[in-house]
Amino acid sequence: xxxxxxxxxxxxxxxxxxxxxxxxxxxxxxxxxxxxxxxxxxxxxxxxxxxxxxxxxxxxxxxxxxxxxxxxxxxxxxxxxxxxxxxxxxxxxxxxxxxxxxxxxxxxxxxxxxxxxxxxxxxxxxxxxxxxxxxxxxxxxxxxxxxxxxxxxxxxxxxxxxxxxxxxxxxxxxxxxxxxxxxxxxxxxxxxxxxxxxxxxxxxxxxxxxxxxxxxxxxxxxxxxxxxxxxxxxxxxxxxxxxxxxxxxxxx
Amino acid sequence: xxxxxxxxxxxxxxxxxxxxxxxxxxxxxxxxxxxxxxxxxxxxxxxxxxxxxxxxxxxxxxxxxxxxxxxxxxxxxxxxxxxxxxxxxxxxxxxxxxxxxxxxxxxxxxxxxxxxxxxxxxxxxxxxxxxxxxxxxxxxxxxxxxxxxxxxxxxxxxxxxxxxxxxxxxxxxxxxxxxxxxxxxxxxxxxxxxxxxxxxxxxxxxxxxxxxxxxxxxxxxxxxxxxxxxxxxxxxxxxxxxxxxxxxxxxx
Numbered sequence: 374x375x376x377x378x379x380x381x382x383x384x385x386x387x388x389x390x391x392x393x394x395x396x397x398x399x400x401x402x403x404x405x406x407x408x409x410x411x412x413x414x415x416x417x418x419x420x421x422x423x424x425x426x427x428x429x430x431x432x433x434x435x436x437x438x439x440x441x442x443x444x445x446x447x448x449x450x451x452x453x454x455x456x457x458x459x460x461x462x463x464x465x466x467x468x469x470x471x472x473x474x475x476x477x478x479x480x481x482x483x484x485x486x487x488x489x490x491x492x493x494x495x496x497x498x499x500x501x502x503x504x505x506x507x508x509x510x511x512x513x514x515x516x517x518x519x520x521x522x523x524x525x526x527x528x529x530x531x532x533x534x535x536x537x538x539x540x541x542x543x544x545x546x547x548x549x550x551x552x553x554x555x556x557x558x559x560x561x562x563x564x565x566x567x568x569x570x571x572x573x574x575x576x577x578x579x580x581x582x583x584x585x586x587x588x589x590x591x592x593x594x595x596x597x598x599x600x601x602x603x604x605x606x607x608x609x610x611x612x613x614x615x616x617x618x619x620x621x622x623x624x625x
Numbered sequence: 626x627x628x629x630x631x632x633x634x635x636x637x638x639x640x641x642x643x644x645x646x647x648x649x650x651x652x653x654x655x656x657x658x659x660x661x662x663x664x665x666x667x668x669x670x671x672x673x674x675x676x677x678x679x680x681x682x683x684x685x686x687x688x689x690x691x692x693x694x695x696x697x698x699x700x701x702x703x704x705x706x707x708x709x710x711x712x713x714x715x716x717x718x719x720x721x722x723x724x725x726x727x728x729x730x731x732x733x734x735x736x737x738x739x740x741x742x743x744x745x746x747x748x749x750x751x752x753x754x755x756x757x758x759x760x761x762x763x764x765x766x767x768x769x770x771x772x773x774x775x776x777x778x779x780x781x782x783x784x785x786x787x788x789x790x791x792x793x794x795x796x797x798x799x800x801x802x803x804x805x806x807x808x809x810x811x812x813x814x815x816x817x818x819x820x821x822x823x824x825x826x827x828x829x830x831x832x833x834x835x836x837x838x839x840x841x842x843x844x845x846x847x848x849x850x851x852x853x854x855x856x857x858x859x860x861x862x863x864x865x866x867x868x869x870x871x872x873x874x875x876x877x
Contacts, residue, residue: 383746462744492714494635
Protein backbone atom coordinates (compact mmCIF):
# COMPACT_ATOMS: atom_id res chain seq x y z
CA UNK A 374 0.00 0.00 0.00
CA UNK A 375 1.19 3.51 -0.78
CA UNK A 376 0.85 6.37 1.71
CA UNK A 377 1.10 10.15 1.48
CA UNK A 378 2.56 11.94 4.48
CA UNK A 379 1.99 15.70 4.73
CA UNK A 380 4.74 17.52 6.61
CA UNK A 381 5.90 20.89 7.89
CA UNK A 382 9.48 21.59 8.86
CA UNK A 383 11.79 24.30 10.06
CA UNK A 384 14.74 23.91 7.68
CA UNK A 385 17.20 25.94 9.79
CA UNK A 386 19.17 22.93 11.05
CA UNK A 387 19.01 20.83 7.87
CA UNK A 388 21.04 20.67 4.67
CA UNK A 389 17.77 20.67 2.76
CA UNK A 390 15.25 17.93 2.04
CA UNK A 391 17.26 15.47 -0.02
CA UNK A 392 19.35 12.68 1.51
CA UNK A 393 23.10 13.35 1.36
CA UNK A 394 25.49 10.95 3.05
CA UNK A 395 26.67 12.22 6.42
CA UNK A 396 24.52 15.35 6.36
CA UNK A 397 21.41 16.13 8.41
CA UNK A 398 18.47 16.25 5.98
CA UNK A 399 14.72 16.12 6.46
CA UNK A 400 14.34 13.03 4.26
CA UNK A 401 17.01 11.18 6.28
CA UNK A 402 15.17 11.93 9.55
CA UNK A 403 11.89 10.76 8.05
CA UNK A 404 13.35 7.52 6.66
CA UNK A 405 14.99 6.85 10.03
CA UNK A 406 11.70 7.25 11.93
CA UNK A 407 9.62 5.26 9.42
CA UNK A 408 12.19 2.45 9.41
CA UNK A 409 12.25 2.39 13.21
CA UNK A 410 8.46 2.33 13.62
CA UNK A 411 7.71 -0.07 10.75
CA UNK A 412 10.71 -2.29 11.62
CA UNK A 413 11.85 -2.61 8.02
CA UNK A 414 13.87 -0.33 5.74
CA UNK A 415 11.46 2.34 4.50
CA UNK A 416 12.28 5.17 2.10
CA UNK A 417 10.16 8.15 1.25
CA UNK A 418 9.96 10.18 -1.96
CA UNK A 419 9.29 13.91 -1.68
CA UNK A 420 7.30 16.20 -3.98
CA UNK A 421 10.55 18.00 -4.64
CA UNK A 422 13.68 19.20 -2.92
CA UNK A 423 14.05 22.18 -0.68
CA UNK A 424 17.49 23.77 -0.33
CA UNK A 425 19.55 24.07 2.80
CA UNK A 426 17.84 26.32 5.35
CA UNK A 427 14.56 26.51 3.40
CA UNK A 428 11.37 25.67 5.31
CA UNK A 429 8.13 23.94 4.41
CA UNK A 430 4.72 24.75 5.81
CA UNK A 431 3.43 21.99 3.50
CA UNK A 432 5.57 19.31 1.92
CA UNK A 433 4.34 15.89 0.79
CA UNK A 434 6.18 12.57 0.66
CA UNK A 435 5.05 9.08 -0.28
CA UNK A 436 6.25 5.71 0.98
CA UNK A 437 5.22 2.10 0.50
CA UNK A 438 4.50 -0.17 3.46
CA UNK A 439 2.40 -3.09 4.60
CA UNK A 440 1.06 -1.92 7.93
CA UNK A 441 0.56 -4.71 10.45
CA UNK A 442 -3.05 -5.14 11.56
CA UNK A 443 -2.30 -3.76 15.00
CA UNK A 444 -0.99 -0.51 13.55
CA UNK A 445 -3.87 1.59 12.24
CA UNK A 446 -3.06 4.82 10.38
CA UNK A 447 -3.84 7.16 13.27
CA UNK A 448 -1.52 5.22 15.57
CA UNK A 449 1.27 5.34 12.97
CA UNK A 450 0.78 9.12 12.70
CA UNK A 451 0.86 9.44 16.50
CA UNK A 452 4.09 7.40 16.71
CA UNK A 453 5.68 9.39 13.90
CA UNK A 454 4.85 12.62 15.74
CA UNK A 455 6.54 11.27 18.83
CA UNK A 456 9.58 9.95 16.94
CA UNK A 457 10.27 12.96 14.71
CA UNK A 458 12.44 15.79 16.08
CA UNK A 459 10.52 18.93 17.14
CA UNK A 460 11.53 20.86 14.01
CA UNK A 461 9.70 18.36 11.76
CA UNK A 462 5.94 18.07 12.14
CA UNK A 463 3.78 15.28 10.68
CA UNK A 464 0.50 16.92 9.66
CA UNK A 465 -1.52 14.22 7.96
CA UNK A 466 -1.25 10.62 6.71
CA UNK A 467 -3.51 8.80 4.24
CA UNK A 468 -3.51 6.04 1.63
CA UNK A 469 -3.39 6.93 -2.08
CA UNK A 470 -4.08 5.04 -5.33
CA UNK A 471 -1.18 2.71 -6.21
CA UNK A 472 -0.04 4.86 -9.15
CA UNK A 473 0.02 8.13 -7.17
CA UNK A 474 3.50 9.64 -6.82
CA UNK A 475 4.52 12.50 -4.49
CA UNK A 476 6.60 14.11 -7.23
CA UNK A 477 5.05 13.13 -10.57
CA UNK A 478 1.39 13.46 -9.52
CA UNK A 479 1.96 17.01 -8.22
CA UNK A 480 0.39 19.57 -10.54
CA UNK A 481 1.36 22.81 -8.85
CA UNK A 482 3.76 23.98 -6.21
CA UNK A 483 3.41 27.12 -4.11
CA UNK A 484 6.21 28.99 -2.39
CA UNK A 485 6.03 31.91 0.03
CA UNK A 486 8.80 34.34 0.96
CA UNK A 487 8.36 36.40 4.14
CA UNK A 488 9.80 39.86 4.71
CA UNK A 489 9.37 41.69 8.04
CA UNK A 490 9.73 45.44 8.34
CA UNK A 491 10.24 45.42 12.13
CA UNK A 492 12.72 43.09 13.87
CA UNK A 493 10.70 40.06 14.97
CA UNK A 494 12.55 37.84 17.46
CA UNK A 495 10.06 35.01 16.95
CA UNK A 496 10.69 34.82 13.22
CA UNK A 497 14.39 35.58 13.17
CA UNK A 498 15.04 32.32 11.30
CA UNK A 499 11.82 32.44 9.23
CA UNK A 500 11.74 35.86 7.64
CA UNK A 501 14.07 38.43 6.12
CA UNK A 502 14.25 41.70 8.04
CA UNK A 503 14.30 44.71 5.72
CA UNK A 504 14.93 48.04 7.44
CA UNK A 505 14.12 50.38 4.53
CA UNK A 506 10.77 50.98 2.82
CA UNK A 507 10.05 48.85 -0.26
CA UNK A 508 8.15 50.01 -3.34
CA UNK A 509 5.61 47.18 -3.27
CA UNK A 510 3.68 48.50 -6.29
CA UNK A 511 6.84 48.35 -8.43
CA UNK A 512 7.66 44.87 -7.08
CA UNK A 513 4.15 43.70 -8.00
CA UNK A 514 4.39 45.17 -11.49
CA UNK A 515 7.68 43.34 -11.99
CA UNK A 516 6.25 40.10 -10.54
CA UNK A 517 3.29 40.25 -12.95
CA UNK A 518 5.67 39.89 -15.91
CA UNK A 519 6.36 36.30 -14.79
CA UNK A 520 2.74 35.21 -15.21
CA UNK A 521 2.40 32.69 -18.03
CA UNK A 522 4.95 30.34 -19.55
CA UNK A 523 8.57 31.52 -19.56
CA UNK A 524 12.07 30.16 -19.68
CA UNK A 525 13.50 30.95 -16.23
CA UNK A 526 17.18 30.46 -17.11
CA UNK A 527 17.88 33.99 -15.78
CA UNK A 528 16.64 32.90 -12.35
CA UNK A 529 18.34 29.51 -12.20
CA UNK A 530 21.50 28.27 -10.55
CA UNK A 531 24.41 27.79 -12.92
CA UNK A 532 24.71 24.12 -11.97
CA UNK A 533 21.04 23.34 -11.50
CA UNK A 534 21.23 20.19 -13.61
CA UNK A 535 17.78 20.64 -15.17
CA UNK A 536 16.68 19.42 -18.62
CA UNK A 537 14.92 22.66 -19.35
CA UNK A 538 14.01 25.91 -17.60
CA UNK A 539 10.44 26.44 -18.78
CA UNK A 540 7.90 27.00 -15.99
CA UNK A 541 4.25 27.92 -16.19
CA UNK A 542 3.59 30.48 -13.48
CA UNK A 543 -0.04 31.06 -12.40
CA UNK A 544 0.46 33.40 -9.41
CA UNK A 545 3.21 35.86 -8.47
CA UNK A 546 2.64 38.79 -6.14
CA UNK A 547 3.36 40.51 -2.83
CA UNK A 548 0.63 40.70 -0.19
CA UNK A 549 0.46 42.25 3.28
CA UNK A 550 1.36 39.75 6.03
CA UNK A 551 1.68 40.18 9.82
CA UNK A 552 4.60 42.56 10.43
CA UNK A 553 5.52 42.89 6.78
CA UNK A 554 4.98 41.29 3.39
CA UNK A 555 4.75 37.87 1.81
CA UNK A 556 5.60 37.00 -1.80
CA UNK A 557 3.48 34.15 -3.16
CA UNK A 558 4.40 32.31 -6.34
CA UNK A 559 2.66 29.30 -7.86
CA UNK A 560 3.89 27.29 -10.85
CA UNK A 561 3.75 23.80 -12.29
CA UNK A 562 7.47 23.41 -11.57
CA UNK A 563 10.42 25.40 -10.28
CA UNK A 564 14.08 25.25 -11.28
CA UNK A 565 16.74 25.15 -8.58
CA UNK A 566 17.28 28.37 -6.65
CA UNK A 567 14.54 30.09 -8.67
CA UNK A 568 12.40 31.60 -5.92
CA UNK A 569 15.34 33.03 -3.97
CA UNK A 570 16.79 34.57 -7.15
CA UNK A 571 13.38 35.99 -8.16
CA UNK A 572 12.87 37.45 -4.67
CA UNK A 573 16.41 38.88 -4.52
CA UNK A 574 15.85 40.62 -7.85
CA UNK A 575 12.36 41.83 -6.87
CA UNK A 576 13.89 43.34 -3.72
CA UNK A 577 16.28 45.25 -6.00
CA UNK A 578 13.18 46.59 -7.76
CA UNK A 579 11.62 47.48 -4.38
CA UNK A 580 14.75 49.42 -3.41
CA UNK A 581 14.77 51.35 -6.66
CA UNK A 582 17.89 49.69 -8.06
CA UNK A 583 15.97 48.26 -11.02
CA UNK A 584 12.74 49.20 -12.77
CA UNK A 585 9.90 46.71 -13.33
CA UNK A 586 10.62 46.85 -17.09
CA UNK A 587 14.27 46.07 -16.45
CA UNK A 588 13.13 43.07 -14.41
CA UNK A 589 11.14 41.94 -17.45
CA UNK A 590 14.23 42.36 -19.64
CA UNK A 591 16.22 40.19 -17.23
CA UNK A 592 13.55 37.46 -17.46
CA UNK A 593 13.45 37.68 -21.26
CA UNK A 594 17.25 37.67 -21.58
CA UNK A 595 17.47 34.04 -20.36
CA UNK A 596 20.94 34.80 -19.04
CA UNK A 597 21.75 33.94 -15.46
CA UNK A 598 24.29 36.73 -15.08
CA UNK A 599 21.73 39.55 -15.31
CA UNK A 600 19.75 38.65 -12.22
CA UNK A 601 20.41 40.06 -8.74
CA UNK A 602 21.67 38.06 -5.79
CA UNK A 603 19.61 35.33 -4.16
CA UNK A 604 17.54 36.28 -1.12
CA UNK A 605 18.55 34.40 2.07
CA UNK A 606 17.10 30.89 2.48
CA UNK A 607 15.54 31.64 5.88
CA UNK A 608 12.57 33.62 4.48
CA UNK A 609 11.49 30.89 2.04
CA UNK A 610 8.73 28.30 2.58
CA UNK A 611 7.42 25.57 0.33
CA UNK A 612 3.81 26.35 1.25
CA UNK A 613 1.52 24.03 -0.69
CA UNK A 614 1.77 21.12 -3.12
CA UNK A 615 -1.35 20.51 -5.19
CA UNK A 616 -2.18 17.11 -6.70
CA UNK A 617 -4.31 15.66 -9.47
CA UNK A 618 -7.90 15.01 -8.46
CA UNK A 619 -8.46 11.80 -6.53
CA UNK A 620 -4.98 11.60 -4.98
CA UNK A 621 -5.50 13.56 -1.75
CA UNK A 622 -8.87 12.85 -0.09
CA UNK A 623 -10.73 15.87 1.34
CA UNK A 624 -9.97 16.50 5.01
CA UNK A 625 -12.66 15.36 7.37
CA UNK B 626 15.30 62.90 29.73
CA UNK B 627 13.31 59.71 30.23
CA UNK B 628 12.65 57.25 27.38
CA UNK B 629 10.27 54.35 26.88
CA UNK B 630 11.58 51.44 24.83
CA UNK B 631 9.02 48.95 23.48
CA UNK B 632 10.42 45.45 23.05
CA UNK B 633 9.63 41.94 21.90
CA UNK B 634 11.71 38.93 22.90
CA UNK B 635 11.92 35.20 22.58
CA UNK B 636 12.53 34.14 26.17
CA UNK B 637 13.76 30.61 25.34
CA UNK B 638 17.43 31.35 26.03
CA UNK B 639 16.96 33.70 28.99
CA UNK B 640 16.49 33.23 32.72
CA UNK B 641 13.63 35.72 32.52
CA UNK B 642 13.57 39.49 32.34
CA UNK B 643 15.14 40.51 35.63
CA UNK B 644 18.88 40.94 36.14
CA UNK B 645 20.46 38.10 38.13
CA UNK B 646 24.23 38.02 38.55
CA UNK B 647 25.91 35.61 36.16
CA UNK B 648 22.69 34.62 34.39
CA UNK B 649 21.56 35.57 30.87
CA UNK B 650 18.55 37.86 31.24
CA UNK B 651 16.80 40.23 28.86
CA UNK B 652 17.34 43.23 31.12
CA UNK B 653 21.08 42.49 31.31
CA UNK B 654 21.34 42.39 27.49
CA UNK B 655 19.44 45.64 27.22
CA UNK B 656 21.56 47.43 29.84
CA UNK B 657 24.70 46.16 28.12
CA UNK B 658 23.64 47.52 24.72
CA UNK B 659 22.38 50.87 26.07
CA UNK B 660 25.59 51.35 28.08
CA UNK B 661 27.71 50.53 25.04
CA UNK B 662 25.85 52.87 22.67
CA UNK B 663 25.40 55.76 25.13
CA UNK B 664 28.95 55.31 26.52
CA UNK B 665 27.85 55.61 30.12
CA UNK B 666 26.32 53.14 32.57
CA UNK B 667 22.62 52.97 31.71
CA UNK B 668 20.01 50.86 33.48
CA UNK B 669 16.48 50.16 32.38
CA UNK B 670 13.35 49.47 34.44
CA UNK B 671 10.77 47.07 33.03
CA UNK B 672 6.97 47.14 33.34
CA UNK B 673 7.30 43.89 35.24
CA UNK B 674 9.24 40.62 35.26
CA UNK B 675 8.74 37.70 32.99
CA UNK B 676 9.85 34.26 34.21
CA UNK B 677 12.51 32.04 32.70
CA UNK B 678 11.50 30.90 29.21
CA UNK B 679 8.50 33.25 29.00
CA UNK B 680 8.26 35.49 25.91
CA UNK B 681 7.07 39.02 25.27
CA UNK B 682 5.39 40.26 22.12
CA UNK B 683 5.18 43.64 23.90
CA UNK B 684 7.22 44.62 26.92
CA UNK B 685 8.09 48.19 27.94
CA UNK B 686 11.16 49.51 29.75
CA UNK B 687 12.21 53.03 30.68
CA UNK B 688 15.68 54.49 31.03
CA UNK B 689 17.14 57.93 31.65
CA UNK B 690 19.75 59.43 29.36
CA UNK B 691 21.04 62.69 27.94
CA UNK B 692 21.35 61.96 24.26
CA UNK B 693 24.19 63.79 22.54
CA UNK B 694 23.06 66.15 19.77
CA UNK B 695 24.45 63.90 17.08
CA UNK B 696 22.34 60.96 18.28
CA UNK B 697 18.69 61.52 17.33
CA UNK B 698 16.10 59.01 18.56
CA UNK B 699 15.75 57.12 15.29
CA UNK B 700 19.51 56.60 15.10
CA UNK B 701 19.59 55.33 18.69
CA UNK B 702 16.79 52.88 17.82
CA UNK B 703 18.68 51.77 14.70
CA UNK B 704 21.86 51.20 16.70
CA UNK B 705 19.99 49.33 19.41
CA UNK B 706 18.48 47.04 16.77
CA UNK B 707 21.94 46.28 15.45
CA UNK B 708 23.45 45.76 18.91
CA UNK B 709 20.73 43.58 20.45
CA UNK B 710 20.87 39.80 19.89
CA UNK B 711 18.41 38.45 17.29
CA UNK B 712 16.08 37.06 19.96
CA UNK B 713 15.42 40.56 21.35
CA UNK B 714 13.71 43.07 19.07
CA UNK B 715 13.48 46.83 19.73
CA UNK B 716 10.06 47.92 18.42
CA UNK B 717 9.74 51.58 19.31
CA UNK B 718 11.49 54.33 21.25
CA UNK B 719 10.06 57.66 22.44
CA UNK B 720 10.39 60.27 25.18
CA UNK B 721 7.92 60.36 28.08
CA UNK B 722 6.97 62.91 30.75
CA UNK B 723 9.57 62.99 33.55
CA UNK B 724 7.26 61.32 36.07
CA UNK B 725 6.30 58.40 33.78
CA UNK B 726 7.48 55.01 35.03
CA UNK B 727 7.49 51.75 33.06
CA UNK B 728 6.16 49.83 36.06
CA UNK B 729 4.14 52.26 38.15
CA UNK B 730 2.44 54.09 35.26
CA UNK B 731 1.21 50.83 33.74
CA UNK B 732 -2.52 50.42 34.21
CA UNK B 733 -3.13 47.03 32.66
CA UNK B 734 -1.08 44.04 31.53
CA UNK B 735 -2.14 41.49 28.96
CA UNK B 736 -0.84 37.94 28.66
CA UNK B 737 -1.49 35.36 25.97
CA UNK B 738 -0.99 31.60 26.17
CA UNK B 739 -0.83 29.65 22.90
CA UNK B 740 -1.91 26.05 22.45
CA UNK B 741 -1.51 24.24 19.11
CA UNK B 742 -3.53 21.14 18.25
CA UNK B 743 -1.19 20.01 15.44
CA UNK B 744 2.58 19.82 15.86
CA UNK B 745 3.97 23.11 14.55
CA UNK B 746 7.74 23.05 14.01
CA UNK B 747 7.86 26.84 13.70
CA UNK B 748 6.35 27.38 17.12
CA UNK B 749 7.90 24.49 18.98
CA UNK B 750 9.32 26.92 21.58
CA UNK B 751 6.36 29.32 21.48
CA UNK B 752 3.29 27.16 22.00
CA UNK B 753 2.15 24.10 23.92
CA UNK B 754 1.20 21.14 21.72
CA UNK B 755 -1.92 19.38 22.99
CA UNK B 756 -2.75 16.13 21.19
CA UNK B 757 -6.24 15.54 22.61
CA UNK B 758 -9.41 17.58 22.07
CA UNK B 759 -10.12 20.28 24.66
CA UNK B 760 -13.57 21.31 25.88
CA UNK B 761 -13.16 25.00 25.08
CA UNK B 762 -16.69 25.90 26.20
CA UNK B 763 -16.00 24.48 29.68
CA UNK B 764 -12.61 26.26 29.79
CA UNK B 765 -14.32 29.54 28.90
CA UNK B 766 -17.01 29.06 31.54
CA UNK B 767 -14.27 28.45 34.12
CA UNK B 768 -12.24 31.45 32.87
CA UNK B 769 -15.26 33.73 33.20
CA UNK B 770 -15.32 33.15 36.98
CA UNK B 771 -12.06 35.13 37.23
CA UNK B 772 -13.62 38.33 35.86
CA UNK B 773 -13.72 41.03 38.50
CA UNK B 774 -11.63 41.51 41.64
CA UNK B 775 -10.39 38.34 43.33
CA UNK B 776 -7.64 37.14 45.63
CA UNK B 777 -5.47 34.91 43.41
CA UNK B 778 -3.59 33.13 46.23
CA UNK B 779 -4.71 29.79 44.73
CA UNK B 780 -2.87 30.63 41.52
CA UNK B 781 0.29 32.05 43.06
CA UNK B 782 3.73 30.60 43.66
CA UNK B 783 4.41 29.64 47.28
CA UNK B 784 7.39 31.99 47.46
CA UNK B 785 6.08 34.79 45.30
CA UNK B 786 7.07 37.47 47.82
CA UNK B 787 4.01 39.65 47.12
CA UNK B 788 2.32 42.01 49.58
CA UNK B 789 -1.12 40.87 48.51
CA UNK B 790 -2.74 38.64 45.91
CA UNK B 791 -5.71 40.75 44.81
CA UNK B 792 -5.97 41.33 41.06
CA UNK B 793 -8.68 43.02 39.05
CA UNK B 794 -9.22 40.93 35.95
CA UNK B 795 -11.03 42.55 32.99
CA UNK B 796 -10.63 39.83 30.32
CA UNK B 797 -10.14 36.06 30.50
CA UNK B 798 -11.04 33.74 27.66
CA UNK B 799 -9.94 31.28 24.96
CA UNK B 800 -10.17 32.29 21.31
CA UNK B 801 -9.39 30.48 18.04
CA UNK B 802 -5.82 31.16 16.86
CA UNK B 803 -3.88 29.83 13.84
CA UNK B 804 -3.44 26.07 14.40
CA UNK B 805 -5.08 26.04 17.82
CA UNK B 806 -6.21 28.32 20.61
CA UNK B 807 -5.01 31.35 22.53
CA UNK B 808 -5.93 32.25 26.10
CA UNK B 809 -6.04 36.00 26.69
CA UNK B 810 -6.07 37.49 30.17
CA UNK B 811 -5.95 41.16 31.14
CA UNK B 812 -5.61 42.53 34.66
CA UNK B 813 -4.28 45.53 36.53
CA UNK B 814 -1.56 43.30 38.03
CA UNK B 815 -0.48 39.67 38.14
CA UNK B 816 1.11 37.69 40.96
CA UNK B 817 4.13 35.49 40.21
CA UNK B 818 3.42 32.34 38.23
CA UNK B 819 -0.29 33.23 38.02
CA UNK B 820 -0.95 32.86 34.30
CA UNK B 821 0.84 29.52 33.98
CA UNK B 822 -1.05 28.15 37.02
CA UNK B 823 -4.37 29.46 35.68
CA UNK B 824 -3.72 27.94 32.25
CA UNK B 825 -2.57 24.60 33.73
CA UNK B 826 -5.78 24.39 35.76
CA UNK B 827 -7.96 25.49 32.82
CA UNK B 828 -6.36 22.71 30.73
CA UNK B 829 -7.47 20.28 33.47
CA UNK B 830 -10.99 21.63 32.93
CA UNK B 831 -10.60 21.20 29.15
CA UNK B 832 -9.55 17.57 29.62
CA UNK B 833 -12.54 16.83 31.86
CA UNK B 834 -10.49 16.40 35.03
CA UNK B 835 -12.24 19.33 36.71
CA UNK B 836 -15.59 21.06 36.20
CA UNK B 837 -15.89 24.84 35.68
CA UNK B 838 -17.60 25.09 39.08
CA UNK B 839 -14.73 23.23 40.72
CA UNK B 840 -12.37 25.73 39.09
CA UNK B 841 -14.41 28.50 40.73
CA UNK B 842 -14.14 26.70 44.10
CA UNK B 843 -10.35 26.54 43.66
CA UNK B 844 -10.23 30.29 43.02
CA UNK B 845 -12.46 31.03 46.01
CA UNK B 846 -10.52 28.69 48.31
CA UNK B 847 -7.45 30.99 48.24
CA UNK B 848 -5.27 27.96 48.87
CA UNK B 849 -2.35 27.27 46.55
CA UNK B 850 -2.52 23.52 47.01
CA UNK B 851 -5.86 23.10 45.22
CA UNK B 852 -4.70 24.36 41.85
CA UNK B 853 -3.37 22.11 39.06
CA UNK B 854 0.20 22.17 37.77
CA UNK B 855 1.66 25.14 35.94
CA UNK B 856 1.54 25.09 32.13
CA UNK B 857 5.01 25.16 30.51
CA UNK B 858 6.64 28.58 30.14
CA UNK B 859 7.13 28.29 26.39
CA UNK B 860 3.47 28.99 25.49
CA UNK B 861 3.28 32.23 27.50
CA UNK B 862 3.66 35.78 26.14
CA UNK B 863 3.45 39.13 27.84
CA UNK B 864 1.44 40.63 24.99
CA UNK B 865 0.59 44.23 25.83
CA UNK B 866 1.27 46.77 28.56
CA UNK B 867 -1.21 49.64 28.70
CA UNK B 868 -0.35 53.03 30.22
CA UNK B 869 -2.10 56.06 31.66
CA UNK B 870 -3.15 58.56 29.04
CA UNK B 871 -0.39 60.91 27.87
CA UNK B 872 2.50 58.53 28.55
CA UNK B 873 2.71 56.69 25.21
CA UNK B 874 2.17 58.98 22.20
CA UNK B 875 0.01 57.59 19.37
CA UNK B 876 2.00 55.84 16.65
CA UNK B 877 2.51 57.87 13.52
